[in-house]
Amino acid sequence: MRTAIILRQDKTNQKGVLPVCMRITHERRSMYVTLIRVKPENWDASRGIVKKSDLQHERLNNELRRRIAEVNKVVVLCEAMEPERGIDAVRDRLHKRTTADMFVYAQNYLSRKENTSVRTYNKCHSHITKFKKFIGKDQFSVSHLTYELLLRYENYLREDLGNSINTVTTNMKTLKELTAEMYEEFRLDIRNNPFRKYKMKSTPTERPCLSEREYFRVRNLKLIMQGKLYDARQLFVFESETGIRISDILKLRWQNYDGHYIQIIMDKTDRQLKIPASDLVKEICAMRERRYKTAGVPITPDGFIFRGILPYEYDSMSREEKVCAENCAVARINLALKRVAVLARVKKNLSTHVGRHTFASRLVRSGQNMVVIRDLLGHASIRTTEIYAKIMQSQMNDAIDVLNKLNNHGYKRAE
Numbered sequence: 001m002r003t004a005i006i007l008r009q010d011k012t013n014q015k016g017v018l019p020v021c022m023r024i025t026h027e028r029r030s031m032y033v034t035l036i037r038v039k040p041e042n043w044d045a046s047r048g049i050v051k052k053s054d055l056q057h058e059r060l061n062n063e064l065r066r067r068i069a070e071v072n073k074v075v076v077l078c079e080a081m082e083p084e085r086g087i088d089a090v091r092d093r094l095h096k097r098t099t100a101d102m103f104v105y106a107q108n109y110l111s112r113k114e115n116t117s118v119r120t121y122n123k124c125h126s127h128i129t130k131f132k133k134f135i136g137k138d139q140f141s142v143s144h145l146t147y148e149l150l151l152r153y154e155n156y157l158r159e160d161l162g163n164s165i166n167t168v169t170t171n172m173k174t175l176k177e178l179t180a181e182m183y184e185e186f187r188l189d190i191r192n193n194p195f196r197k198y199k200m201k202s203t204p205t206e207r208p209c210l211s212e213r214e215y216f217r218v219r220n221l222k223l224i225m226q227g228k229l230y231d232a233r234q235l236f237v238f239e240s241e242t243g244i245r246i247s248d249i250l251k252l253r254w255q256n257y258d259g260h261y262i263q264i265i266m267d268k269t270d271r272q273l274k275i276p277a278s279d280l281v282k283e284i285c286a287m288r289e290r291r292y293k294t295a296g297v298p299i300t301p302d303g304f305i306f307r308g309i310l311p312y313e314y315d316s317m318s319r320e321e322k323v324c325a326e327n328c329a330v331a332r333i334n335l336a337l338k339r340v341a342v343l344a345r346v347k348k349n350l351s352t353h354v355g356r357h358t359f360a361s362r363l364v365r366s367g368q369n370m371v372v373i374r375d376l377l378g379h380a381s382i383r384t385t386e387i388y389a390k391i392m393q394s395q396m397n398d399a400i401d402v403l404n405k406l407n408n409h410g411y412k413r414a415e
Contacts, residue, residue: 001026001075001086005048005068007040008032011184015271018043019184020064022071026086033094034185035067036060055265055272063112100186102140102178103132109178118319119247119267127174130157142182147194150175169200208348209357212365215240217344226291229343232336234284235306239355240362241278243377246330246352250309255301257285266378273378309333 002025011019018040021032042054050060074093082089106128113121132138134156150172157163157171176195183193190196210218219237223230238249247267256264259282263274277285288305292298297307304310309329311317317325334351341350348354356377363373374381 001079003075007043007045022068024075024087024090029087031087031091033071036064100142100182102142103138105182106178109181118323120270124174127171130171131175142179145179145194147197150194150198165201165203169202172200208354209361210348210354214346215358217346218340221340221344228336229340232333233340235333236337236352236355238281238284239352240358241281242275243356243359245356247326250306250326250329252305253301254299254303254305257305269378271378275376
């Protein structure tokens with residue numbers, strides 16, 4: 001049997017990511033085994049590795065080497081034990097390791113998620129646990145997953161568990177991704193995939209944001225430097241100037257900032273984000289740097305820009321401990337922001353995520369291109385970004401309604 005590592009150009013997904021596969025050929029028959037997935041511009045075909053341009057190149061190359069060794073071991077075993085069966089023997093042995101049982105395959109699916117963010121892993125684990133509880137047994141073939149069953153599961157999530165429409169959709173997206181992988185891995189007829197018929201549903205969520213006047217009140221509020229309120233306000237302004245989620249800001253390291261751009265892998269989506277730093281962001285980073293140097297704290301590439309918010313032992317913590325530490329840090333920041341709102345005479349419920357919404361809303365109000373705003377926020381779909389534009393339009397409609405009421409209840413119209 002002959003093997004080769006190739007990038008499947010014909011298998012791109014909505015995120016523009018392609019599978020790197022091992023092609024196994026024997027007597028004019030071929031099969032493909034997916035090893036990892038990368039963006040085409042990050043794949044070095046001549047060397048058969050992920051380029052350094054991908055921020056996760058080390059992890060992906062380690063996973064690639066592990067999977068190649070794993071599949072090669074199966075190929076060698078089949079050549080020695082069942083040479084007459086060729087490709088069929090390899091496929092059977094690989095499928096025995098990961099059968100068409102959804103819960104068996106889910107273990108491999110989740111093991112790959114362990115290399116992503118803690119929140120992504122926990123979210124997917126929770127979604128699969130819910131589905132397993134709904135099915136009510138430990139084994140379930142993907143071939144038994146039907147459109148009717150998806151509708152029953154959707155109803156179970158809404159009625160029995162009380163999940164919102166948007167929460168149901170996030171659960172279904174995990175199940176959809178798992179199902180799509182299994183159909184590809186086991187070369188099943190894509191026409192039987194029930195998600196081809198199932199339609200995801202969503203409802204717009206409230207996205208509170210600050211007006212320009214409110215934002216400048218918070219930004220210009222006089223506070224004691226290096227105090228809890230000062231640090232909380234600085235984090236809020238940083239989020240309002242970059243649109244980066246607080247979970248990513250807390251873990252932002254000096255190696256992610258080159259003085260002009262901020263480059264990260266977003267915790268929530270595992271997508272790469274590179275955005276230019278505004279003058280105010282540069283000023284905040286320079287201020288933090290001066291503060292550390294004054295205190296005798298060395299500036300290292302892996303050091304946190306917002307040092308002291310997360311525990312100093314954060315990097316040595318377990319996945320669960322890290323999530324707990326981040327949640328506690330955000331809770332403390334939000335508590336401080338409530339006090340900041342009072343001092344700044346802002347009546348809205350100020351929280352870290354209001355900063356991200358404020359960033360997006362300011363850009364929408366300024367008339368910026370929606371595609372640019374989508375890329376700055378790191379949204380996968382422009383539909384998510386367009387929600388901000390709809391909110392702005394709704395607010396304008398409400399303002400005109402107020403004027404109409406004033407006109408109708410005020411002075412009589414001149415005859």
